[in-house]
Amino acid sequence: MLALGSRPTRLLAALTLAPQVWSSFTTGAKQYDETIYEFRTYSLKSSKMNEFLENFKRNVHLRTSHSELVGYWSVEFGGRLNKAFHIWKYDNFAHRAAIRKALGRDTEWQGKFLIPNLPLIDKQESEITHLLSWCKLEKPPKEGIYEMVIFQMKPGGPLLWEEALKKAIHAYASQGYSKLIGVFHTDYGALDRVHVLWWYENADNRAAGRHRSHEDPRVVAAVQESVSYLVSQQNMLLIPTSFSPLK
Template sequence: MIHNNTFATLPVNNIRPPSKTIRQTRVSPLSECWRIFGRELSSTFLHQLFLALFLFFLFGKMTRLSRCARLLARFRLSPDVHRSAGLSTGAREGGGALYEFRTYQIRPDRSSAFLKLTHEKIHLRTAHSELIGYWSVEYGALNQVFHIWKYDSFSHRAAVRAALAQDERWIGEYVSQAIPMLTCQDNHVAALLPWSRITAPPHAGGVFELASFRTRVGGAALWGACLQDASRDACGRTHLVAAFKGNIGQPDTVYALRWFKSADERHQAQSETAALGGFGLLESRKTKVMFSCSFSPLK
């Protein structure tokens, strides 16, 4: 029996898998250099950009923290600030004079008549106590007047009100005619901030602004310090007539009475008060732009 050993005699090494052609892409030296340079340039640029942004952020934080630390140091060290930060509404700051803010809402059809009557009879009222200013509100409210009266103490005010109630001319010639012209009356009691004084504007004319800053409980004194710093940086556009802290009615409110040459200049100067961030102290803000009446001491 003959066996076919043809395949058995073939060498094992001769059985190979089909060869594969491997193609390699050749990269030119110029392309390789450009790729490495671009990668390094991109990495360096990103590092520099990140460093610049970080330094900008750090500088801003340090500036704000520095100002906050300065205000907090003043708040901690100044006894006047501590007195003005009290939560009680019964005591006045520093034991000084108190100021009554009175706001009258006038019937729209009687606004001119009311101002004319007040002009003619205001001398009957100023015979009893000092009038600081009397204004007609132009923006922020309609048919409204705002006036400030000064008293030495609460007992002084009580005595003045009692004397007015007995003044027949005041009652007969003014009150009896003025009351029907009004729709409502409102009043608040405030005191000057320790660093503030009432100063007259540089000249007559212009407009006044009453800005009311409502703060968190106990934050009015620190906000007053912010207002003091801002008034120093006003660059002459704003004249701060006086700054008050609410005592009765709005105990956590700071009032800034300011004067401007015109309503347009007041609008332009708003950017100067944008720095009043208040570090989270401010809850609300209201403003009124007013014209002084002809019989107002502050003009």
């Protein structure tokens, strides 16, 4: 029998703990809420965007009878045009799997929307995300526009960069420069990616808020701390569709 603390015993213990250690470095604090948010992006063929959205508008009830639609937008600036972006909410991965299976059996949904629209889609992307533990999904005060800011953070997971990013986001939101809707961390897709969804009354309101924030020493200090963990950033201006729950 091996003595406690012997080299083989220590090696076995290290191998047993390794998956937990590396998982924590990748995902950060334990995800207590199993709720997942799927980000789906459809790149439509040129001149087919309106046809696609009108078809979805007519048949959206067939899809939302299966699971909750959080929001549906078209990309106005900051990315490829003719792009539709939408967020779906699921209780957990088992719930999503059950919904996808049910959609596969839903002949009305397939016949009225899926099959007619497949020729209009050039590319489809999907990411699975969680809300960061200190954030909940908010509602806008009224109709407006949205900005999705995508931060690609340094490898290491939330344990490395979450606190600094949280301070920067809270500094901006707490001063009223924008309305924070949600902060999402990618679980499947590009890792160490954070999506921050903001609401504004209009594009000029957004521009004015950013200008004021650049002169706010509290925001500047918080941002300077967080950017040391930043690899890249992309901003997209999103216009909610008429059938989007978030408007």
